[in-house]
Amino acid sequence: METYKVLLRIIMTSVLVNNYVLSKFLGICPFLGVSKKLDQASGMGIAVIFVMLLATAVTWPIQTYLLDPNGMGYLQTIVFILVIAALVQFVEIALKKYIPSLHKSLGVYLPLITTNCAVLGVTINNITDGYNFLESMVSSLGCGLGFLLAMVLFAGVRERMEEANPPKAFTGVPITLVAASIVSMAFYGFGGIVTSLFGE
Amino acid sequence: MSPILIAIISVTAIGLLCAVMLAVASHFMSVPVNETEVKVRECLPGANCGACGFTGCDGYAHALAEVPGTKTNLCVPGADAVAKKIADVMGVESEDVIEQVAFVHCSGDCINQKRKHVYEGIQTCAAASMLYGGSGKCTFGCIGLGDCQKVCSQNAICIENGIAHVDTRKCLGCGLCAKTCPQHLIELFPDDRRVVVVCSNREKGAAVRQECSAGCIACGLCARNCPQGAITVANNLAVIDYEKCVGCGICESKCPVHAIKFADFSGGHRF
Numbered sequence: 001m002e003t004y005k006v007l008l009r010i011i012m013t014s015v016l017v018n019n020y021v022l023s024k025f026l027g028i029c030p031f032l033g034v035s036k037k038l039d040q041a042s043g044m045g046i047a048v049i050f051v052m053l054l055a056t057a058v059t060w061p062i063q064t065y066l067l068d069p070n071g072m073g074y075l076q077t078i079v080f081i082l083v084i085a086a087l088v089q090f091v092e093i094a095l096k097k098y099i100p101s102l103h104k105s106l107g108v109y110l111p112l113i114t115t116n117c118a119v120l121g122v123t124i125n126n127i128t129d130g131y132n133f134l135e136s137m138v139s140s141l142g143c144g145l146g147f148l149l150a151m152v153l154f155a156g157v158r159e160r161m162e163e164a165n166p167p168k169a170f171t172g173v174p175i176t177l178v179a180a181s182i183v184s185m186a187f188y189g190f191g192g193i194v195t196s197l198f199g200e
Numbered sequence: 201m202s203p204i205l206i207a208i209i210s211v212t213a214i215g216l217l218c219a220v221m222l223a224v225a226s227h228f229m230s231v232p233v234n235e236t237e238v239k240v241r242e243c244l245p246g247a248n249c250g251a252c253g254f255t256g257c258d259g260y261a262h263a264l265a266e267v268p269g270t271k272t273n274l275c276v277p278g279a280d281a282v283a284k285k286i287a288d289v290m291g292v293e294s295e296d297v298i299e300q301v302a303f304v305h306c307s308g309d310c311i312n313q314k315r316k317h318v319y320e321g322i323q324t325c326a327a328a329s330m331l332y333g334g335s336g337k338c339t340f341g342c343i344g345l346g347d348c349q350k351v352c353s354q355n356a357i358c359i360e361n362g363i364a365h366v367d368t369r370k371c372l373g374c375g376l377c378a379k380t381c382p383q384h385l386i387e388l389f390p391d392d393r394r395v396v397v398v399c400s401n402r403e404k405g406a407a408v409r410q411e412c413s414a415g416c417i418a419c420g421l422c423a424r425n426c427p428q429g430a431i432t433v434a435n436n437l438a439v440i441d442y443e444k445c446v447g448c449g450i451c452e453s454k455c456p457v458h459a460i461k462f463a464d465f466s467g468g469h470r471f
Contacts, residue, residue, distance in 0.1 A: 075207055079214060086218030090225050097229040163322055 007056045009198045010131075014142030016190040018117045021150040021186060027118030031151060032176060034109070041155035045148030047109035049141065052122050054091065056140040059123040060133055080123055088114040118147060133187045154183055219343040236289065243285040244275060247353060249374030251276040273297045277372035300373035301391040302356075302366045304348075306345035306383075307398040307459070308341040309361035312414035329382040337411035340400045342385055348377035368465045391467040394447030395440060399459040402435045416459040416469065422451035 006108050020026045027048070036045045059080050067073050092110045095103040113119060122143045126136040166175045241261035248256035252274035254263050260357040263270045264286065273283040280297050287294035319328050319335040325347040344362035356370035357377060366377070368391065378386040378447030385400055397416065401408050405417035418436040430444035431451060438460065440451075449462035 055367055072206070072210060075211065078211055082211070082218060086222060089222055093222070093229050094224045096231050100231075163327075165322070 003134075005198060009136065009194060010135060010139050011142040011145070012197065013194050014139055015146040015149060016187070017194050019095065019146040019150055019187055020121065020143050023186040026120065026121040027116055027147060030112060030116065031154065032173075032180070034112075035151055035155045035158055038155045040147065041151040043105060044112075045111045045144070045151040046120065046130055047061070047106045048113055048116070049144030050106065051084075051088055051091075051110070051116075052136060052140040052144040052147075053114045054078075055080065055119050055123050056126055056136050058083055058087055060126060060136045063127050064133075075128070076124065077120075080120060084119060084123070085114045089179045120129060137167065150183070150187075157183060160195055234262075234265045235345050237261050239289045240264050240286055241290060241433045241434050243278075243282055245278045245282060247277050247372070247374065249277060249353065249372070249376060251374040262449040271295065275309065276300055277374055299391045299467050300375075300388045301371045301376065301465050302373065302386050302388055303368070303396055303398070303465065304342060304364045304366055304381075305385050305387060305398055305400045306340070306342040307362055307414040307461075308336060308338050308412040309344075309363045309392070309414075311361060313338055313341060313362075313412040314410075338408075338415060340383065340385075340402065340403055341412065347380050347382070348386060351376045352379045365410055368467055371467050373467055389442075389465075393442060393445075393465055395445060395449060395451060395462050396465070397438050397440060397459060398461045399437065399457075402437050404436055408436075414457055414459060417457060419456065421454045421456065422460060425450055425454045 009159050014020075018024060021028065021031045028045055030048070035041045062071075062079065062083060063076060067075060067079065087111055092103070095106070095110075126139055129139070131139055158176065161175060161179060170178070220379055238261075241257060244257040244261060246257050247349070250256060252260045254260040254274075260270075260274065264272065272286045272290060272292060275282045275286070276297065276299070278297075280294075280300055283297045284294045314337045315335055316332070317335050317339045319331065321327055321331065323344045323345050325334075325343040328334050328343050328345055330398075334343040336340065336343070342363040344359055344364065346357075346359045346364065348364050349357040349359060353374070353376070354370045354372055356367045356372075357364050358367065359365075364377075364386075366386075373388055375388050377413050378384075378388055383400070389396075399412075399414065399416040401412065401415045403411075405419065408415035410418050416437050418433050418438070420438075422438050423431040427448065427450065428444045428446055430441045430446075432439050432441070436450075438455075452458075452460045452462035
């Protein structure tokens with residue numbers, strides 16, 4: 001398969017089929033926590049895309065050139081957590097200094113994402129799937145976009161739910177979880193789309 | 201070397217590296233924080249009500265510190281005490297704050313006002329007002345589902361007999377309720393007023409009588425009896441000119457439908 005087809009396939013897979021929130025159930029806490037309002041949800045989604053790309057750009061070389069050659073692959077998880085957390089903190093400081101406007105819009109969300117499991121999941125999955133650097137970056141972008149899509153869709157659902165009148169026992173978290181499961185089920189409809197578009 | 205030792209050393213090394221990087225970054229890239237801003241922020245009450253016109257207390261403190269000419273008397277909940285503190289920090293002359301309170305210009309409760317339909321939809325005033333202006337016959341009146349009550353941070357608003365009442369002694373005059381009310385019934389005014397018109401119906405007298413027994417019928421008795429000539433009737437509603445009003449309360453006793461209220465509206469800042 002040509003390169004662009006491979007990359008397109010990776011994007012389609014990570015946005016629709018293997019959506020991190022709705023099929024892999026990673027990053028659930030921001031999905032439930034910050035999805036009450038559309039603007040907050042999209043802000044969080046964009047911040048996650050940003051951090052995922054950044055984290056992959058750093059962790060992929062660390063795994064390939066530092067851990068693997070020295071037989072320390074088993075340190076993957078702890079090193080990744082350490083590096084991602086430090087990196088995000090660094091980026092926050094740098095943004096505050098050099099791009100205050102971006103810091104103002106993303107700043108609130110950055111510390112929330114430092115130890116987000118979706119971010120760690122993307123970086124580790126990129127390694128286990130055997131992607132090269134370009135494929136890893138594209139996969140991160142796709143996963144981030146999938147996260148943004150899930151957040152925005154669910155924010156819309158929740159804004160509608162605010163107006164609805166569910167039974168008293170279901171109000172609040174229970175009805176939110178029920179709605180999340182229905183949105184997740186809807187995403188299973190994308191199951192065969194990648195194989196039918198690109199072949200096995 | 202044992203694998204455990206290698207793991208410990210390498211993770212420690214990476215951790216130290218990150219720590220040094222962050223320490224250096226926070227030193228060289230630190231953004232200077234304006235000292236005045238921090239001090240001003242400490243003076244403000246932290247209610248984040250937005251009555252000053254800025255985005256919360258942080259926004260107001262920032263504006264005071266960075267934008268020259270920002271007034272020091274904009275914090276309504278904090279009143280004179282806070283204005284004085286801010287003026288001290290900024291080193292300028294203190295200005296008096298006009299204390300304000302919110303008031304609901306309607307007295308069409310479930311005894312006075314007749315119903316035109318039974319509303320069973322979404323229980324908010326914003327939704328109910330979209331259906332023929334609420335379930336009461338008077339389309340100007342209070343709907344009584346408590347949108348204002350929900351936004352009030354001071355619990356100063358209660359719903360009694362189907363309409364909202366502001367307990368002015370708790371009210372800090374932030375104006376959130378006035379922005380929320382879909383009927384625009386709530387007004388903020390200086391809390392030294394003594395008489396207010398408690399009706400907002402601008403229909404003709406006969407029509408008002410059909411809808412509500414407490415509505416202003418624009419008879420003009422108040423205007424004729426006011427010794428100061430402070431009351432006029434405009435758009436079928438009594439209007440009080442507070443420049444002329446001395447707060448004698450004669451209008452209240454003359455009003456046949458009790459649509460003028462004479463009381464002490466001193467706000468929560470005074471207590």
